[in-house]
Amino acid sequence: MKTRSAVMRVVGAAVAVGALTWAAVTGGQTEVSAQDTPVGAVADTGPGYAIEDYNYPYADDILAERDIVLKRGNGHILLADCASGTGLMEVWARSRDKICFKVTGQNGWLTLEIPSVYGIKGSLDHSAQVDMTVGTEEKSFDVTKNSFTAVGESADPEGREHMLVEIRTSK
CATH class of the missing domain: 1.20.5 (Single alpha-helices involved in coiled-coils or other helix-helix interfaces)
Structure with missing residues (x-):
């Protein structure tokens, strides 16, 4: 009481x-x-409220300038100039220069579209999982930290062209 x-x-x-x-x-x-x-x-x-929609900033400009489709992400995987430093994640695709990403934070994710990907070098501090499509099939590959991993057509017994559609990273 x-x-x-x-x-x-x-x-x-x-x-x-x-x-x-x-x-x-x-x-x-x-x-x-x-x-x-x-x-x-x-x-x-006053200005309106900022509401995070996870859309990749300046995606239209990047598409026009570099022909890379960046869709959505949590901000921990960012397109980078490959000459800007070491330890970047590198994506290798046929008929184009390598594409680099700076990976930060504990966990990251990014949805995108890069055709004809055949290899990925993991970032210095993060392991990664990537999802790719070939026709109507979806395939996933594990990418080791700081080493080159065969993915897509180089890992496919039939040598089919794969589209990179998602990257997920973790420390």
Whole structure:
């Protein structure tokens, strides 16, 4: 009984403090309009809320400039200039220069489309799993840290052309 009584006193005190605070803020008014508070004016002219949709930033520009389709990700696998450093993940595809990605954080994911991929060199600190498609089939490959892994057509007994569609990384 003592515990229940103590809880009731604390709840009652909290309600009373809340009511006093409301009265002090509103000046005793029961209605507050947008003209009574500067928040209305700021809210009407301020920037909107940022809502993460996981779409890859500047994907249209990257597609136009480099012919790489980057769709969605959590921001831990980023397209990088291959000359920008060491330890990058490298994607090798026929008829194009290697494509590099900087991998950060504990876990990353990126959906994309790169055709004719035959090999991937893992980043320095992250292992990876990649999903690829060939026709209507989906195949997954494990990529070891900091080493080259045959994937796609180089790992396919029939030598079929594979499209890289997703990269997942973990430390």
